[in-house]
Amino acid sequence: EVLDKVVLEPSMEKRMKSLAEATRNTQKNGAPFRHILFYGPPGTGKTLVAKQLALHSNMHYAIMSGGDVLPLRDGAVTAIHKMFQWANASQGGLILFIDEAEAFLKRRSDPTMGEEMRSALNALLYNTGTASKKFMLVLATNRPGDLDLAVADRVDEHLFFDLPGPEERERLFRLFFDKLITKADGHGKLEVAEEAQTDEVFQKIVEMTEGMSGRNLEKIVISAMGRAYGTNSATLTKEMLLDVVQLKVEQFETRQQMMAEQGKLGSFV
Ligand SMILES: Nc1ncnc2c1ncn2[C@@H]1O[C@H](COP(=O)(O)OP(=O)(O)O)[C@@H](O)[C@H]1O
Ligand SMILES: [Mg+2]
Structure with a gap:
């Protein structure tokens, strides 16, 4: 398909x-x-x-x-x-x-x-x-x-191709989360705490990531993965996940701000 x-x-x-x-x-x-x-x-x-x-x-x-x-x-x-x-x-x-x-x-x-x-x-x-x-x-x-x-x-x-709306962001986030973390093979075991993968957490992430593209969302999941691998237990907790999202959102906003100052927003780049 x-x-x-x-x-x-x-x-x-x-x-x-x-x-x-x-x-x-x-x-x-x-x-x-x-x-x-x-x-x-x-x-x-x-x-x-x-x-x-x-x-x-x-x-x-x-x-x-x-x-x-x-x-x-x-x-x-x-x-x-x-x-x-x-x-x-x-x-x-x-x-x-x-x-x-x-x-x-x-x-x-x-x-x-x-x-x-x-x-x-x-x-x-x-x-x-x-x-x-x-x-x-x-x-x-x-x-x-x-x-x-x-x-x-x-x-x-x-x-x-528009930026994803809330429903699309949720689907994208779940897609990358499954592909890279829960259903990924080929790398060592990465545990995900139950509390990190509730609907409530995903909903919060959807709200936090307004304005982001699919690529931005994929990068967030990759960062979360890296963060979890950096711990002794290789476990992704809810706190870790939301912390990574928050950090990425801040970086995203700084970048948007810089581009706005250079007059580059609105022309898609
Ligand atoms: N609509 C989408 N559906 C699924 N994955 C997406 C989508 N948009 C972006 N991605 C992810 O982000 C990556 C970069 O997207 P890409 O197609 O290169 O964007 P563009 O060409 O519009 O700049 C893709 O390889 C994919 O992993
Ligand atoms: Mg392209």
């Missing part, structure tokens, strides 16, 4: 499932693919979902990050053309996933954009001008406003 280890808000989950289904059907029927944009704050599951989508579609896929293109310098244009040549030669249709798309597909008017990146962007536009039966483009970005308008124009469907 595509969204097995993914927690999304219900209406978003529905859209994502129908997208996965539509992609499979498109491939079967040999119809043109729809190009997709995933956007939203960092750490909300865009990369995770794109990879899951690729893995579960029965299609071949290529994953690149926008940041990989810059170091290619004047080789970038050739690399992009080659990638599309390969895509167009494919039999079954494939998914081209460009993560951190803004690093490579930002507005041509952006003064920080070098000549090589501008040419690479043009190469992408050149290769995506008509609807394709060969490949599906999936772009992901934290900064949709930075994308070149012609790139935005290539996209048929936009999916917004």
Whole structure:
């Protein structure tokens, strides 16, 4: 199942499932693919979902990050053309996933954009001008406003990954808690005190972590795990767990504060 280890808000989950289904059907029927944009704050599951989508579609896929293109310098244009040549030669249709798309597909008017990146962007536009039966483009970005308008124009469907609400935070926290602690294998035994895993404790954590992303929540669980391993009994107590959450919340708030001062909030980064 595509969204097995993914927690999304219900209406978003529905859209994502129908997208996965539509992609499979498109491939079967040999119809043109729809190009997709995933956007939203960092750490909300865009990369995770794109990879899951690729893995579960029965299609071949290529994953690149926008940041990989810059170091290619004047080789970038050739690399992009080659990638599309390969895509167009494919039999079954494939998914081209460009993560951190803004690093490579930002507005041509952006003064920080070098000549090589501008040419690479043009190469992408050149290769995506008509609807394709060969490949599906999936772009992901934290900064949709930075994308070149012609790139935005290539996209048929936009999916917004929002920060998790209370219900999603609870599901995420339980997901990571199980995966990393209670159902984890491969590492030595970590005990969890009963009092640390009550609904009441989880509810408190949900309240404390408002504004946090899935990635932030996962990091909290990893810290709690580390803290428990640092004790003689390798036991996670309620006090320890809530203490770690409190510490992480404080760090998170400091970071938010710093970004607000740098005027970076609201642009998702
Ligand atoms: N919606 C989510 N469902 C499940 N796990 C998530 C979700 N959002 C974030 N995570 C966790 O955080 C990690 C980082 O998320 P990622 O997909 O890289 O975020 P983004 O690409 O939006 O910045 C994931 O690998 C996963 O472990
Ligand atoms: Mg990402």
